[in-house]
Amino acid sequence: MKDSGINFRHLYYFWVVAKEGGITRAATRLGLAIQTVSTQLGLLEQALGKSLFTQQGRRLVLTEAGRTALSYADQIFLLGEQMQDALGQAETTRTRLTVGISDSLPKPTAFRLLEATMHLAPPVRLVCNEGPFDALLTDLALHKLDLVLTDRPVRSGTPLRVFSHLLLESPTIVVGAAPLAQAYAGDFPRSLDRAPFLLPTRNNVLRGKIDEWFDHHNVRPDVVGEFDDNALLGTFGRRGAGLFFASSMAAADMKKQFGATLVGEVPQLREQCYAISNERKIAHPAVEAIMSAGHQGVLDPA
Incomplete structure (x- = not known):
């Protein structure tokens, strides 16, 4: 495999600097000297042949190349965190399912859909995050979420590679x-x-x-x-x-x-309820249970 030439420790320092908004705060978070972080950042820019930050007054601001690098770094280090979670789950009996729930979706509808995951084998550990539609889609695209439940489909022409599945109408x-x-x-x-x-x-x-x-x-x-x-x-x-x-x-x-x-x-x-996923085909067993609950009419009024 071709060597990318990127030192991922340097990339991680860049990621922390971008998230913290400056080298001083990043150094504090990392427990390193300011000069160390600054030097490693310079080595990354040298390896990439691009300036990642520009100085505006006392602030560091991402360049266009920096914004592009940050979008990839977000995915790289998020996947690293997910790997640690997955390895931790390997020692438990529960399968993790992280769901984003749009703040406009009726909560009884969300509950009835998620209730379909409560009797699966192996059992499911639900993590539910509520928020605005667009913010949840971004988290889904970054693989922070397995699924989004919402009251609307994804707009056509979106650059995000996410897919809408109509679950029910009421x-x-x-x-x-x-x-x-x-x-x-x-x-x-x-x-x-x-x-x-x-x-x-x-x-x-x-x-x-x-x-x-x-x-x-x-x-x-x-x-x-x-x-x-x-x-x-x-x-x-x-x-x-x-x-x-x-x-x-x-x-x-x-x-x-x-x-x-x-x-x-x-x-x-x-009212409509959609499941938004990263893939056209659903692979997660708990997501399949949610999709089946909507399509089989288990949410009809009691």
Whole structure:
């Protein structure tokens, strides 16, 4: 195999300098002298024939070559960390599954999908990270995640090599705390005019469909609040702050746990759940279980 000419210890020092934002902080993290880190960084630049940093005032800023090198270093050292995790898991009986959950995805839907992994053999150790859609996709592309569960597919033309798998679609319903729901249940949906509503923010896939549905029925809601986080929206709704839209799959859970009452059904609006993976073909047994749970309809309302 051709020698790359790269000293990976020097590359690691570069990676730490880039992450820490400067040589002094990197030296502290590494437990080395500042001069040592600076010298090793210079040797890496000499080997690559490229300047990786430029000085702007008192700050070190990555050059274009530095940004390219950092993207590869991220993958190299992340894989190293994953290798250590995998070797550690080899001594346990559980298979690790790291899942990113979009903050806009209803949590009951996420739970029901992930529940499919709880009775596998060998058993699964779940690690769940919640966050914004774009941030989760980046982590998936860097192999920090095995899978992302979200309410939307990957946009066409994305440079990331990730793939969307539609797991399920579900009609939506309008619900609210019992006293509020009862006040607006009659003559649905005209009864919703001027009703207090809690809505997802406009970067949510469902929001545009909701606005169109309101316009179609000539309903002008009193928007009490808008939320990025679906769980926070639901919490406000269950405390009586306003009516809100929810997946019909969650109806039984919300009625049982929080007393949320059905106001009306909106079959025209359908929530979707996607699994986003690094590969077109799914190999991880726990991911296969999640995909099967969605496709076989185990998430139908109880």
